[in-house]
Each structure stands twice: as structure tokens, then as C-alpha cells.
Amino acid sequence: MVTDPLQQAQQRTLRYWYVDGTFELSIGGMCLLLAAYFYAEILLADSWLSNIMFVFFLLIMIGGGFLINRLVMMLKEHVTFPRTGYVSFAHPTGARQWKRMLLLSAFSAFLAALIVFLILNSQAGFDWTTTVTGLIFSAVLVFLAWRFRLLRFLAYAVLSVGLGVVLGFANWPHNFGLVLYYGALGLSMLLAGAVILGNYLRQNPAPAEASHDE
Amino acid sequence: MMSDLRSLTEVDRLLHEPSRAVIVAILATVESADFVFLQRETNLTKGNLSAHLTKLQEAGYIQIEKTFRGKYPLTLCRLTDTGRQAFQAYRQKLRQFVEQTK
Numbered sequence: 001m002v003t004d005p006l007q008q009a010q011q012r013t014l015r016y017w018y019v020d021g022t023f024e025l026s027i028g029g030m031c032l033l034l035a036a037y038f039y040a041e042i043l044l045a046d047s048w049l050s051n052i053m054f055v056f057f058l059l060i061m062i063g064g065g066f067l068i069n070r071l072v073m074m075l076k077e078h079v080t081f082p083r084t085g086y087v088s089f090a091h092p093t094g095a096r097q098w099k100r101m102l103l104l105s106a107f108s109a110f111l112a113a114l115i116v117f118l119i120l121n122s123q124a125g126f127d128w129t130t131t132v133t134g135l136i137f138s139a140v141l142v143f144l145a146w147r148f149r150l151l152r153f154l155a156y157a158v159l160s161v162g163l164g165v166v167l168g169f170a171n172w173p174h175n176f177g178l179v180l181y182y183g184a185l186g187l188s189m190l191l192a193g194a195v196i197l198g199n200y201l202r203q204n205p206a207p208a209e210a211s212h213d214e
Numbered sequence: 215m216m217s218d219l220r221s222l223t224e225v226d227r228l229l230h231e232p233s234r235a236v237i238v239a240i241l242a243t244v245e246s247a248d249f250v251f252l253q254r255e256t257n258l259t260k261g262n263l264s265a266h267l268t269k270l271q272e273a274g275y276i277q278i279e280k281t282f283r284g285k286y287p288l289t290l291c292r293l294t295d296t297g298r299q300a301f302q303a304y305r306q307k308l309r310q311f312v313e314q315t316k
Contacts, residue, residue: 005232006239006305009255013243016251082286085251207250207286207301 015148016087017104020080021196024156024189026068033064038178045174079197083204103128111136117173127168130177137185150191159188225311228273229304233258234266238301241276241293249289267291275300 044050118129138157145153167177270276275297277292
């Protein structure tokens with residue numbers, strides 16, 4: 001619990017990125033892209049395209065992430081910043097930037113290895129791939145909830161675990177559990193983002209042109 | 215006890231004002247923030263915020279850049295290295311004082 005008013009002001013400032021629901025919209029969009037990818041993987045299982053599907057996966061992860069980021073930034077520039085102010089967040093540089101990139105790369109490699117291991121060693125009766133995906137996603141959401149003191153992220157984490165476990169027991173064949181997991185989580189995030197954005201727009205009407213600042 | 219009190223009198227008077235301390239604390243967490251954001255966060259009037267920003271700018275703690283973003287005027291504020299060091303020293307001093315008087 002942060003009681004120092006200066007720390008509270010800093011914490012509020014860090015939370016500002018998440019105030020308008022655009023984060024949920026971007027994650028929701030990304031999840032739907034992943035759902036589409038896993039669905040395409042099932043549809044094209046017998047086609048020659050199945051051999052190069054991992055290229056599409058990389059395209060979604062890198063290109064999709066980039067496009068969604070651009071979209072969120074555009075939305076913030078036109079909707080959020082004129083209403084409640086412009087903030088540019090500091091990006092780590094030098095050693096901190098390398099440290100962060102190394103950590104992210106190691107984490108991504110670990111996740112990829114874990115998912116491949118689970119897919120190759122899946123046993124009948126329980127879909128571990130979907131359950132573990134749900135657990136990992138929820139761990140990231142819990143971290144964000146703790147880091148930025150955002151309770152709604154805990155609700156998303158519970159949803160992610162719930163979906164992962166339920167779909168694990170459902171044990172759909174051919175990774176269809178992942179399609180349902182990313183589809184349901186993506187739609188939920190998009191819905192939550194739309195509600196938060198709607199509330200934000202209602203509470204913060206667009207400013208008059210000339211009187212924007214001093 | 216006397217030395218504790220003496221150390222408190224040595225704090226940076228420019229930052230030892232709640233509104234200015236909050237402004238600098240906010241700017242310490244970001245690369246830059248504009249006037250509208252700072253006004254919302256501090257609940258100051260435009261005139262008061264302007265006066266505080268001018269004082270911080272005169273001390274070399276912040277840089278102010280006036281520009282436009284689309285059709286809106288934009289007053290961007292960012293903390294300078296001097297301001298960052300001063301804020302760290304100020305927080306350190308306050309922490310020390312609190313620790314000594316526990």
C-alpha cells in the first residue's frame with residue numbers, strides 16, 4: 001500500500017496508460033489474431049501450408065503487435081491526450097534496455113519451448129497446452145495488476161485461469177482449445193476495453209479548441 | 215534532535231512545497247507531460263500551475279516547450295538532469311529525517 005503522496009502521484013501517472021481501455025482493445029485484438037491463427041492451423045492441417053504456418057505466427061506476433069501498437073497510439077493521440085493531457089513515457093536506454101530485451105527473449109524462448117513440449121507430449125484426457133497458456137497469461141496480468149495497482153487486471157487473470165482450466169478439462173482435439181481460449185479472452189478484452197473507453201469518453205468531454213492550455 | 219531539525223532546514227525550499235514536489239515527482243516518472251495532464255493531477259488553477267512551472271524552469275529543474283499538436287496548443291514539460299538530481303536529493307533528505315526522528 002503506497003501512502004506517500006509523491007509516490008501516489010507517480011503511481012497514478014504510470015497508470016495513465018491504462019486509463020482509457022486502449023490496452024484492453026490492443027490485447028483483445030492480438031488474442032483474436034492468435035485465435036484466427038490456431039483456427040487456420042487446424043483448417044490447413046493437411047495442406048502444404050501447414051509446413052510454413054510458423055512464419056504466419058511470427059508475422060502475427062511481430063507485425064500484428066506493431067500494427068496494434070500504432071493503432072493504440074493513434075487512438076490515444078486523437079481521443080485521450082486532447083481530453084486528459086499528453087504524457088510521453090520514458091523508455092529504458094543503454095544497459096537497462098539490453099537487460100529488458102534479454103529478459104523478454106529468455107521468457108519468450110521458455111514459453112515457446114514449454115508450449116512445444118506440451119503439444120508433443122500431450123496425454124489423453126487433459127489439454128495441458130491451453131491450461132498452461134491460461135496460467136502464463138494470468139501470471140502476466142497479475143504482475144500488471146500488482147505493478148500498476150489495477151484491480152480489473154486481477155479479474156482478467158481469473159478469467160484467463162478459468163478459461164484455461166475449463167478448456168483443459170474439455171480437452172478439444174487439434175489445439176481447438178487454444179482457438180476457444182484466445183477467442184473468448186480476446187472478445188472479453190475487447191468488450192471490457194469498449195466499456196472502459198465509453199466511460200472514459202463520457203467522463204472526459206472533448207475540450208474547447210482555444211482554451212486547451214496556458 | 216537539534217541536528218535533525220537543522221538537516222530539515224537544509225532541504226531544497228523550491229521543492230519543499232507540496233504542489234511543486236508533486237509536479238516534479240510526476241515528471242520524474244515520465245519523459246514529458248503537458249500542462250493539461252499536470253493541471254488534472256495537481257488540481258491547481260491554470261495561473262497557479264503556470265507560476266509553479268515558471269519557478270521550476272527558472273531554477274533549471276524543468277524545461278518547457280510550447281508547441282502545437284494538431285489544432286491544440288501544447289505546453290510540454292520535462293525534468294532536466296539538475297531537476298532529477300535535486301528531486302532525488304530532496305527525497306533522500308526527507309527519508310533521512312523521517313528515519314532519524316522515528
